[in-house]
Amino acid sequence: MISRLLVANRAEIARRVFRTCRDLGIETVAVYSDADAGSPHAAEADHAVRLPGARPADTYLDIAAVVDAALRAGADAVHPGYGFLSENAAFARAVLSAGLTWVGPSPDAIARMGSKIEAKALMAEAGVPVLASVSPESADGLPYPLLVKASAGGGGRGMRVVRDPAGLASALEAAGGEALAAFGDGTVFVEPLLEHARHVEVQVLADAHGTVWTLGERECSIQRRHQKVVEETPSPGLSPAVREELREAAVRAAKAIGYAGAGTVEFLVREDAHGHTVAFLEMNTRLQVEHPVTECVYGVDLVRLQLEVAEGARLAAEPPEPSGHAIEVRLYAEDPADGWRPQAGTLRLFEVPGVDARFGTPAGAAYGLRLDSGVETGSRVGTHYDPMLAKVIAWGPERAAVARRLASALARARVHGLTTNRDLLVRVLRHEAFLAGDTHTGFLDVHDLTSVPAPASGTASASGTASAPVARSASETGSESGSEAAFETGSEAEPRAESRAPAVAGVPLSALAAALALAAGRRAAAPVLGGLPSGWRNVPSQPQRAAFEGPGGRVEIAYRLTRDGLRAEGFDDVRLVSATPALVVLDVAGVARPFTVARYPGGARARAHDAAHDDVCVDSPLGSVRLTALPRLPEPVARLAPGSLLAPMPGTVLRVEVASGALVAAGQPILTLEAMKMEHEIRAPSAGVLSALNATPGLQVEAGAVLAVIEEAQ
Structure with a gap:
């Protein structure tokens, strides 16, 4: 029996495993890096062991350090979670050699599935359908488009789409380099790209006595950068014949390697009027990020079953x-x-309304909302690890109602301090194609849901609002199907419109609400005549003014509070109902809308009574908007040289593609940064001469650092 378990992982999955351990009376051990010293997972374990350093290679990927931590903490078992060392056969062997129980499949099973090339050959022998794949040297015989994939690892890294022969060589080089940096193995292979297919995986669970369960399939088709963002079970629209074929193939795969424990077998599926195609992708020899949907539908605790199988129990x-x-x-x-682009910083507020369960599913509950999060209010999101904050799961008897419940909870969530993909997720869940079950791996390419333009009505634009920049697709930025993030960073003094985020519906109204709330806060703090409206005059003259930096650029608000009520420029059909520092209610064309306003101090220059430089987060039925209050009389700042390329976030310079003094073309890669487990290309915003280069491989840079300067060609 396991009595003390170390989880060789961090954040959400560590907390998820701890939850089951508490239910079973098993003591828990956390490991944490210096960057995670204040993290929730380190705080809530019974014991916590520091792994000195911050880089994954020095901490969570250091086999000897993790095994030593388990021994020092008196653990008798290790759960790997997912990611990091979870599919590392050498780690599993080291755990077993130390006399500890390994909560997972055998090292041999992990090793046999660790190489995608070898795994596909093994699956073909076992009768599992696979796509033809070849070495890069033999790719000439395959029809385009092609997919270059890393043999080791996953998560979309080391993967490139190639649509014509001219792009193959560069894709092979980029994918191999990324795979080597991420997994220590630069081996890649090539296979046909099965476009507009579904990504479907089958959950398997097996014991050491020969029993193999399949717990349905999960639809994981909605992805960005080949990484999943929405998952569900059962998969909508699969025919009974395909569903049974997937189940049988998953059982054959598990039995072919003598599998024991929880895992998934992943497939590409395409059905049309001419028939269907099922092709094996890989087998993940671990728990998956998306395991909660299976738990909700099947009423099981997969972590508990993992632990019981590791203890020798029979299914x-x-x-x-x-x-x-x-x-x-x-x-x-x-x-x-x-x-x-990943974001880093402090999570000022994290609230999801209506949550029924955290890290587990109540037994027998027919519907509900579950939250598995690695963060809490006040958590610091750094640049060393994946930027996932949480998973939000809804379940119920019927798919459309589940999607509606989940979209509503996300829309009403208050997530302050960091830009997130929350609004995109809401748009996906409410999209007619998603609700119709028309999902495939190109969903976010076909349906551009990354931005919503502001409405054309007078209430959606304020005097001085910047025009909405153009959203760029993956092909426009030079990356294939979002497989890598490409950033074009120009001069801060002369920003390029296309590099800025597009306008979000409701930004002007939210800015108006923010201006009124900040004014109400100043009046509440006024030592005399605090009951008078801000800017009150017997004879109205100049309006009150406020300026913010928002998702679409600068927003300026001009308004008067008169005897007849609010008069705001550009908002002819808006009336003020009430305003406090935390809540503003606006009547918009006869409909009252509440705007909840939260202000967060912006630094040493921001005084208690002055909102300049503060973050202001506004939540309303129109969405959540993050604004930065701008001073009316800004202090002088150093002007950057035109053509300066700035670091979009803290990170490490991986590669420098050109030398100082070289001629460069518009869109040409200049260098590559690594941050948050991803590679980010910095490209030339225009043709010119690379007149300055301040970056070398291995250099650690802060956000906003000038990496290079390009003088435009005359």
Whole structure:
């Protein structure tokens, strides 16, 4: 029996495993890096062991350090979670060699599935359908488009789409380099790209006595950068014949390697009037991020079953029957409108309304809302790890109702301090194609949901509002199907419109509400005549003014509070109902809308009574808007040289593609940064001469650092 378990992972999955351990009376051990010293997962474990350093290679990927932590903490078992060392056969062997129980499949099973090339050959022998794949040297015989894939690892890294022969060489080089950096193995292979197919995986669970369960399939087709963002079970629209074919193939795959524990077998599925195609992708020899949807529909605790199998227990002859539908979304600190750029900073507020369960599903509950999060209010999101904040899961008897419940909870969530993909997730869940079950791996390419333009009515534009920049697709930024984030960073003094986030519906109204709330806060703090409206005059003259930096650029608000009420320029059909520092109610064309306003101090220059430089987060039925209050009399700032390329976030310079003094073309890659487990290309905004280069491989840079300067060609 396991008595003390170390989870060799961090954040949400560590907390998820701890939850089951508490239910079973098992003591828990956390490991944490210096960057995670204040993280929730380190705080809530019974014991916590520091792994000195911050880089994954020095901490969570250091096999000797993690095994030593388990021994020092007196653990008798190790759960790997997912990611990091979870599919590392050498780690599993090291755990077993130390006399500890390994909660997972055997090292041999992990090793046999660790190489995608070898795994596909093994699956073909076992009768599992696979796509033809070849070495890069033999790719000439395959029809385009092609997919270059890393043999080791996953998560979309080391993967490139190639649409014509001219792009193959560069794709092979980029994918191999990324795979080597991420997994220590640069081996890649090539296979046909099965476009507009579904990504479907089958949950398997097996014991050491020969019993293999399949717990339905999960639809994981909605992805960005080949990484999943929405998952559900059962998969909408699969025919009974395809569903049974997937189940049988998954069982054959598990039995072919003597599998024991929880895992998934992943497939591409395409059905049309001429028939269907099922092709094996890979087998994940671990728990998956999306396992909660299976738990909700099947009424099981997969972590508990993992632990019981590791202790030698037998599974029942047949798995439980499913009931209902479940959908999960992954909430990331990233900006979908800006090339999915990861975000770092402090999470000022994190609230999801209506949550029924955290890290588990109440037994027998027919419907509900579940939250599995790695963060809490006040958590610091750094640049060393994946930017996923949480998973939000809804379940119930019927798919459309589940999607509606989940979309509503996300729309009403208050997530302050960081830009997230929350609004994109809401748009996906409410999209007619999603609700019709028309999902495939190109969903976000076909349906551009990264931004919503502001309405054309007078209430959606304020005097001085910047025009909405153009949202760029993956092909426009030079990346294939979002497989990598490409950033074009120009001069801060002369920003390029296309590099800025597009306008969000409701920004002007939210800015008006923010201006009124800040004014109400100043009046509440006034030492005399605090009951008078801000800017009160017996004879109206100049309006009150406020300026903010918002998702679409600068927003200026001009308004008067008169005897007849609010008069705001550009908002002819808006009336003020009430205003406090935290809540403003506006009547918009006869409909009252509440705007909840939260102000967060912006630094040393921001005084208690002055909102300049503060973050102001506004939540309303129109969405959540993050604004930065701008001073009316800004202090002088240093002007950057035109053509300066700035670091979009803290990170490490991986590669420098050109030398100082070289001629460059518009859109040409200049260098590559690594941050948050992703690579980010910095490209030339225009043709010219690279007149300055301040970056070298291995250099650590802060956000906003000048990496290079390009003098435009005359």
